[in-house]
């Protein structure tokens with residue numbers, strides 16, 4: 001049993017008091033985006049009320065406040081993921097932008113015709129389409145590490161998929177559909193042993209568990225702030241300094257230049273080299289506040305509590321006749337459950353649950369190749385965070401049973 005005071009945590013999130021269709025909101029869609037605690041909302045208001053100016057250029061007091069807030073946020077992120085240098089943290093719009101940056105800039109640097117790029121069958125489109133595009137640009141081959149029947153990836157499959165031609169391996173840390181937690185540290189060791197580089201999509205891991213990029217050993221790690229209690233529109237790319245130093249920017253303009261001539265220009269140092277234009281200042285300040293909030297709860301406590309919730313939900317939901325859960329058993333998964341209920345289309349299911357105040361996601365979850373692997377066109381997904389409770393899971397289970405009954409009624 002958790003030692004956390006979940007009621008107190010719930011009180012930090014104003015939106016949880018919303019009433020949806022005459023019922024208290026049960027928010028089970030945090031894998032899509034998490035809710036925001038009051039401290040993050042307040043911090044954004046404080047930023048615009050007392051700090052707002054452009055960064056890096058202004059010598060006036062507000063310019064200094066904004067720059068300190070923005071660069072302070074970079075240090076907070078660096079410390080949170082235990083990166084060695086602040087230059088290794090590039091602020092982006094989120095995971096998608098971060099992976100696109102790697103696939104373009106690093107991909108252009110190291111991938112040549114005939115080389116192999118290795119991803120898995122469980123990837124979100126954000127960690128799939130940029131690699132397809134790179135493969136097309138370069139005449140490279142995009143290969144997939146196959147999944148085990150339970151939706152996990154074995155080290156043996158990784159080893160068997162690697163070849164002397166593999167240049168980049170990119171893999172999600174946690175699947176947004178199956179909930180599978182991949183052993184990035186062990187996989188990175190194998191990838192490096194074959195002379196390839198390791199990119200990690202951390203969108204679904206960093207909100208829920210301690211991430212230490214030096215311990216994982218990966219070369220790049222991408223994530224989004226909005227899934228970890230932060231504002232939308234901000235995320236980050238961690239990259240090893242030695243690699244980022246060699247990479248070319250993919251966006252050009254203000255802030256990232258050193259000298260501009262009529263025909264040619266030079267770039268500033270890291271990390272600004274990759275942050276052209278006015279950056280996401282208020283959003284970065286908000287993200288730093290979210291990190292402080294999560295750290296005060298403790299990432300290990302968050303992981304432990306979510307394991308407890310997920311195990312409970314898995315057991316309760318498995319007991320519903322006609323309900324199929326996709327992905328590994330509860331002990332091998334993060335806090336989400338993707339499922340289908342026999343005889344009810346996932347969109348109808350999500351609509352019926354919404355009428356009970358329960359928010360779940362339905363669709364292909366931006367993972368069409370994985371849907372094909374599952375043999376489904378779409379599924380429903382309930383995802384949990386630190387503010388969810390067992391009582392809410394009970395409500396989900398009751399509503400699922402009622403919905404099943406309703407749809408099996410013969411008129």
Ligand code: PMP
Nearest residue numbers: 094095096124126176201203224
């Ligand atoms: N990867 C995974 C595993 C995700 O779940 C998501 C968000 N659904 C993304 C990447 C993309 O994140 P964003 O839309 O914030 O860029």
